[in-house]
Amino acid sequence: MPDAAKRAADWKDWAYRTALGAVVLWGMNWLGSKIDTLSGLPAKVNQLVVDQGKLTVAVDDIKKAQTGFATGADVQTLTGRVDTLTGRVDGMEATVNSLVKPVPKR
Known part of the structure; x- marks a missing residue:
């Protein structure tokens, strides 16, 4: 029985x-994939910096091209003024209609 x-x-x-060896090999493979991913990060970061620089230049160009155009605040102010004038015209319409003799229809 001892045998x-x-x-x-x-x-x-x-x-x-065998199980321990499989786990160690799997862990080494996983670690290798993470190292491969991390080794590509500096290039990606450099590309992001370049892209951000291009975006900044593009935004500056757009701001220069928009010089002289109305801003959002200007449009709001203008809309408020138009609404005020519309209200005044609506208010004067009755007065004007009462002063002007209607033209007879032919």
């Missing part, structure tokens, strides 16, 4: 070592 116990222990040891 059977040794074979059982050897089999368990082999299974344990």
